[in-house]
Amino acid sequence: MFRQPKQLHIHIGAHKTATTHLQDTLAAVKEELAQQNIIYLPRDDYRDAIRELTHTSRLAKLKLSFLKKGYLARNLMQQCNADSTLVISEENIMGDCIDLCAIQPYQRVNLDFIKFISGYIDTTVYLSIRSFDKVLPGAYTTALRFKPKIALKAKQALSTALKNGQSPSWLPVLYNIQLQLPAAKLKIWQQEDYSNHWREIIKEFTGAELAVPVIQPPEGTVTPSLDAVKYVEDMIQAESFVAPKYWTKVCRDIYQDKKATSNEDKYTFIDKDMQQVLQQQYQNDISVIQQEWPEALVRP
Numbered sequence: 001m002f003r004q005p006k007q008l009h010i011h012i013g014a015h016k017t018a019t020t021h022l023q024d025t026l027a028a029v030k031e032e033l034a035q036q037n038i039i040y041l042p043r044d045d046y047r048d049a050i051r052e053l054t055h056t057s058r059l060a061k062l063k064l065s066f067l068k069k070g071y072l073a074r075n076l077m078q079q080c081n082a083d084s085t086l087v088i089s090e091e092n093i094m095g096d097c098i099d100l101c102a103i104q105p106y107q108r109v110n111l112d113f114i115k116f117i118s119g120y121i122d123t124t125v126y127l128s129i130r131s132f133d134k135v136l137p138g139a140y141t142t143a144l145r146f147k148p149k150i151a152l153k154a155k156q157a158l159s160t161a162l163k164n165g166q167s168p169s170w171l172p173v174l175y176n177i178q179l180q181l182p183a184a185k186l187k188i189w190q191q192e193d194y195s196n197h198w199r200e201i202i203k204e205f206t207g208a209e210l211a212v213p214v215i216q217p218p219e220g221t222v223t224p225s226l227d228a229v230k231y232v233e234d235m236i237q238a239e240s241f242v243a244p245k246y247w248t249k250v251c252r253d254i255y256q257d258k259k260a261t262s263n264e265d266k267y268t269f270i271d272k273d274m275q276q277v278l279q280q281q282y283q284n285d286i287s288v289i290q291q292e293w294p295e296a297l298v299r300p
Helices: 019-028 032-035 043-055 065-076 111-116 131-147 148-163 171-180 190-207 226-237 247-257 274-293
Strands: 007-011 039-040 085-089 122-129 185-188
Touching: 007 190, 019 032, 019 085, 019 190, 032 039, 043 065, 043 085, 065 085, 065 111, 085 190, 111 122, 111 171, 122 171, 122 190, 131 148, 131 226, 131 247, 131 274, 148 226, 171 185, 171 274, 185 190, 226 247
Parallel strands: 007 085, 007 122, 039 085, 122 185
Antiparallel strands: none
16 A cells, blocks of 8 residues: 555745745744644755656656556655645746746646646645746846756847737646646745745645744845846857856856845846836736636735
């Protein structure tokens, strides 16, 4: 008999919506959660296993259901029992940051493993969202660290689309999630609510009663300064540039050396007029969500 939990609560992103803070906080209360039979899988321990499920065909190659259940049990559910709630938070389920840097974000999201799990375990999927004027600059600067030349092209294409009157929206993302996961319940929270009421949202997400500690926001995920990004872009645009194996460290060090000293100093490629357009689109998205998914929004 495979070990499997009674429930799965899985937060699938999006990037740049305080996901690292959520994961660090959950890691800090992992033992307290376990005492309530709530099993949290720490990001650093399980990221590779989840990436294999979302970025490879490993699960699809197992044709029989019992083989798939056994694979998932071994890789994700070893600590569970029949009364457990399994809690996962991994924004890379949606893709990589580069997949967010598009006028139609996250088009390639692969939720097959969650779809399979939701066929035999009570599954709730959580998505955190934020206005794209806040999300896109940070996603782009992260993408520069991992896919430098592709990130430059993505920003150029995105900037052109924005200037041509197109706006990214969370609604196609939600429709895609709903289409791929018909058996799962969907919950959505706004980053703005998390920022002000993270304790309440973490309790809602985990289903736990516990004292949630204060965890400082991680410095490594803060959007760098304009000077830092310009310096990195100039390096990438040089004719002789070939990303070395240690490029992610080089880029990270530049970001650290040239930190933004204020919100005004943080890098962005979105001007004030476009900022207003994206914020209005976000409010429109929230209005539609309230109409189409009235029970989905997590309100602390």
